[in-house]
Amino acid sequence: MTGNREEFTVTPWEVRGEVNYERLVVEFGLTPLNKDLYERLTRLAGDTHKLLRRGVFFAHRDLDWLLDKYERGEMFYLYTGRGPSGHTHLGHMVPWFLTKWLQDRFGAKLYFQMTDDEKFLFKPELTLEKTRKYALDNALDVIALGFDPDKTKIFLDTDYIGFLYKIALQFAKKITFSTVRATFGLTESSNIGQIFFTSIQAAPAFIESIITGKNVPCLIPLAVDQDPHFRLARDVAPKLGFYKPAILHSKFLPSLSGGGKMSSSEAMSAIFTTDSPEEVRKKIWNAFTGGRPTIAEQREKGGNPDICPVFHYYAFIFEEDDRALGERRKRCLSGDLLCGECKEDLIKRVTNFLEEHQRKRERARDIVDKFLLRGEQTF
Ligand code: TYM
Secondary structure (H helix, E strand, C coil), rough: CCCCCCCEEEEEEEECCCCHHHHHHHHCCCCCCCHHHHHHHHHHHHHCCCHHCCCEEEEECCHHHHHHHHHHCCCCEEEEEEEECCCCHHHHHHHHHHHHCCCCCCCCCCCHHHHHHHHHHCCCCCCCCHHHHHHHHHHHHHHHHHCCCCCEEEEEHHHHHHHHHHHHHHHHHHCCHHHHHHHHHCCCCCCHHHHHHHHHHHHHHHHHHHHHHHCEEEEEEHHHHHHHHHHHHHHHHHHCCCCCCCEEEEEEECCCCCCCECCCCCHHHCCCCCHHHHHHHHHHHHCCCCCCCHHHHHHHHHCCCCHCCHHHHHHHCCCCCHHHHHHHHHHHHHCCCCCHHHHHHHHHHHHHHHHHHHHHHHHHCCCHHHHCCCCCCCC
């Protein structure tokens, strides 16, 4: 089982407990995103992104190699995705925000995979009709973020399998059941679709190489739970004559209920892009914080922003200005800023963001067809 000790577990299908990212770097064999590489990426992009600057994207695989290729004139493409098991929550959008920035700065194409097959196979209660419905719904969130319609393609696995299957088969032939079992913690009673699935998630990392007939570098922004798929894909890639995909790893936007990752199945732990202002208010008011049990104690001893999901919401998404974020942190630590004020301010920011996002989601319905790939279509 990957990243599994008594206190925390990180696999593509389960994130539990207080994640220790330093230990994940060691256990998964990641490379920390150090200052030199961060500065190089910033120089090539022409500016920086708060998710990089604040260490939310904390690790990588072969990003330095990808930038070497880029500097020598070999353009890369982007690949990321979503397992459509419900509505999109703000955590899912963390890797998409960075993907959008990378597309804007580097002019890169993006392939976006909707693994409706995965969620059907892994969630006993979901039908293919439901995962399809969620995939098309989640696609609106992706489009609403403003990805370039000329450079972005979204596909549902069950629509695009004609193209993906031939790539997936090549991978499947080189991966044994015992490797899949050890990597993902599957068991003798896992259904056989689950065993095969990783080869479908690997496939888009090679799609441009297949289409163009020559190796094209691929960069995959994701949160670290998805890394095990690409560890396998990277092992197999050279055996098939492909470049290994490069990866950029994000931490998790924490659950509003405290501890671990937010979860689609626990409504109060996450804010969904479809939530109403009333739901946002209720969820943020009920959130766990780094505050003290009484106001008097908080005034005296201060709060703890490092364990506070509300503070993380500001740091990951809702505060652009580093100085303002630093000031909020200082005021929390000193006991000057109480949780009520901090939550009230966040409610306003989240509500404004969602109001605008929901408008863009509605407009996306008119253009979603332009983004979707079916059958054997390519760009
Ligand atoms: P899924 O739907 O679980 O998650 C979509 C993306 O969001 C990331 N993520 C988070 N990031 C920050 N904070 C959180 N709380 C949080 N929760 C989830 C996930 O790591 C993921 O990047 N099998 C995949 C779909 C997929 C994919 C891909 C993802 C297909 N191909 C390539 C990344 C790259 C899935 O079920 O993701």
